[in-house]
Amino acid sequence: MREFKKLTPYREALELMLNDLTEIPDVEEIPLEEALGRVLAEDVVSPIDSPPFDRSAVDGYALRAEDTFQAREYNPVELKVIDEIVAGEESKVKVEPGTAVKLMTGSKMPEGANAVLMQEMAEREGEIIRVLRPVAPGQNVAFAGEDVKKGQVVLKKGQVLRPQDLSLLKSIGFKTVKVKRKPRVGIIVTGDELIEEFDEEALKAGKILESNSIMLKGLVKQYFGEPVFYGVVPDDEETIRAAIERAKAENDIVLVTGGSAFGDKDFAHRFVRLLFHGTTIKPGRPIGYGERVFIMSGYPVAVFVQFYLYVKHALAKLVGAENYEVKVYAKLAERVSSQLGRHEFVKVWYENGVARPIKKKGSGIISSLVKSNGYIMIPEDSEGYLEGETVEVVLY
Numbered sequence: 063m064r065e066f067k068k069l070t071p072y073r074e075a076l077e078l079m080l081n082d083l084t085e086i087p088d089v090e091e092i093p094l095e096e097a098l099g100r101v102l103a104e105d106v107v108s109p110i111d112s113p114p115f116d117r118s119a120v121d122g123y124a125l126r127a128e129d130t131f132q133a134r135e136y137n138p139v140e141l142k143v144i145d146e147i148v149a150g151e152e153s154k155v156k157v158e159p160g161t162a163v164k165l166m167t168g169s170k171m172p173e174g175a176n177a178v179l180m181q182e183m184a185e186r187e188g189e190i191i192r193v194l195r196p197v198a199p200g201q202n203v204a205f206a207g208e209d210v211k212k213g214q215v216v217l218k219k220g221q222v223l224r225p226q227d228l229s230l231l232k233s234i235g236f237k238t239v240k241v242k243r244k245p246r247v248g249i250i251v252t253g254d255e256l257i258e259e260f261d262e263e264a265l266k267a268g269k270i271l272e273s274n275s276i277m278l279k280g281l282v283k284q285y286f287g288e289p290v291f292y293g294v295v296p297d298d299e300e301t302i303r304a305a306i307e308r309a310k311a312e313n314d315i316v317l318v319t320g321g322s323a324f325g326d327k328d329f330a331h332r333f334v335r336l337l338f339h340g341t342t343i344k345p346g347r348p349i350g351y352g353e354r355v356f357i358m359s360g361y362p363v364a365v366f367v368q369f370y371l372y373v374k375h376a377l378a379k380l381v382g383a384e385n386y387e388v389k390v391y392a393k394l395a396e397r398v399s400s401q402l403g404r405h406e407f408v409k410v411w412y413e414n415g416v417a418r419p420i421k422k423k424g425s426g427i428i429s430s431l432v433k434s435n436g437y438i439m440i441p442e443d444s445e446g447y448l449e450g451e452t453v454e455v456v457l458y
Contacts, residue, residue: 069347070338071442072371072405078337079351079372085382086314088243094231097223100241101286101381106217108234111207116171120202123184123191124153124175125162127199138185138192145172162191171203178202210234220384222286242381244288248309249278252320252330253360254297273428274319274365281369282317285377285386297321299329306333310355314380317373320360331357342405342442343371345425361425367407370437370456388457390436392417398438399446409434412455434458 070078089103118124125141133139145155146164153163157174165171165178177197184191210216216234217227223239231239256272257264265271272294279289290313295305302321309316321330331339331350334357339350346364349372350357356376358368378386392410395418400406410417411434422430436457440446447453 068340069403070341072342075338075341075349075351076372076375079376080379082337082351083315083354083376083379086243086245086380089240090243091238091240093238094228094236097228097239097241098225099284099286100223100239100244101383102217102219102221102223103240103242103382104219105215106231106236106239108210108212108214108216110210110234111212112210112234113204113206113208115206117204118165118167118169118171118178118202119204120178120180121166122164122181122202123162123179124157124165124169124172125177125179125193125197126157126159126175127177127197127201129159130177130179130193130196133193133196135194138194141191141193143186143189143191147172176200176203218384220382222383222386242286244286245314245377245380246290246312247282247287247377248290248292248313248316249275249282250292250295250302250305250309250316250318250330251275252295252297252302252318256294258294274360274362277362277366278317278319278369281366281373282377285374286381286383287377297329299332302329303333306330306355310353314354315373315376316355317358317369318355319358319365321357342403343367344400344404344406346371346407359425362428363431364425366431370458371407390455390457391452392455394438394447394449394451394453395419397446397449398440400440400444402445403442404440405442406440408438408440410436410438410455412436412457417453417455 130139141160141162143164144161145153147153147169149166149168152170153172157163157172163172176199179193179197183195184193216230251272251274255270257269258272275291282289292305292309295302318330334352334355336350336352341349346359346367348359349368356373358365392412393416395416398408398419409420409430420430420434436455438453438455
């Protein structure tokens with residue numbers, strides 16, 4: 063089997079791939095309830111102040127702060143309660159000197175009041191309250207626009223929408239939101255040795271249960287895409303060519319697993335004009351890319367690595383996603399070594415500020431992925447990291 067004449071450095075290959083792709087122009091307007099994980103297609107400007115009016119931040123009494131300045135527990139100040147309202151109601155009275163309005167958290171501040179006394183800080187008897195402690199102007203008041211001001215850009219184009227983002231959008235009156243269309247991602251799995259259903263006799267005879275497709279479908283969904291599976295394709299040159307051509311015509315990008323090396327049955331890379339073929343990453347070195355097609359390994363761990371180091375970034379480019387990676391810093395639990403000239407993907411378990419490398423290795427050891435929740439990368443110009451060194455962990 064031929065080896066690669068040249069391995070393209072990881073960062074160079076990534077740049078070649080990203081420069082080849084352009085952001086999808088298509089936009090959809092969808093209900094907020096369906097927008098979790100989608101990517102904003104435009105900046106969002108608030109049409110209102112939020113809150114839209116000055117409101118109480120606690121249950122208590124709206125009053126003039128000046129009336130409480132002399133209040134002490136041993137010498138309380140007496141005020142008359144002239145109205146009582148609940149949240150959602152508006153008091154029709156004006157708070158004059160020596161008066162107060164009973165109200166609840168979220169209630170609109172009545173005219174004339176500039177502070178709220180927590181109800182625990184007052185003793186009440188009939189219409190009279192005895193104020194036990196002074197309050198300052200503005201105390202316990204949430205002012206109009208305190209959260210969001212009218213005309214403010216509250217979310218930027220490219221934001222991956224989270225539950226808290228949807229809450230903010232609903233709080234300022236949005237029912238729908240404009241997001242980027244999900245890229246269609248064709249998935250083709252190749253290999254004569256693969257079967258899709260459990261068959262004990264076939265497994266004994268040398269067949270292997272195919273597992274790349276379900277992993278790739280899940281990863282594509284996690285990273286903004288819509289997977290389209292074309293099934294398991296046998297190692298037949300014409301069949302693979304036809305599958306790739308069809309998938310290219312029907313999708314924004316295509317993932318082909320198997321056929322990335324130079325064996326007699328490795329056909330997939332022959333049907334694509336590749337910008338690179340073979341990179342410095344480990345595992346997953348044989349990856350190739352061109353014409354919006356990724357020619358990937360057949361081994362599950364290598365496919366997983368190739369997805370995270372290349373395909374994830376391709377999907378983010380297609381939808382214009384920003385800040386889509388979750389990164390943390392951690393102390394390394396033990397030394398990890400690498401070889402100069404290799405960009406190594408090291409699986410780790412991150413917990414409580416510590417990253418523990420997963421010792422199980424091998425491109426077919428799926429359990430090593432299950433036992434990890436993130437990864438660190440050792441670049442080509444490094445021989446590794448020492449125990450206790452601070453490293454950057456990218457979480458799955």
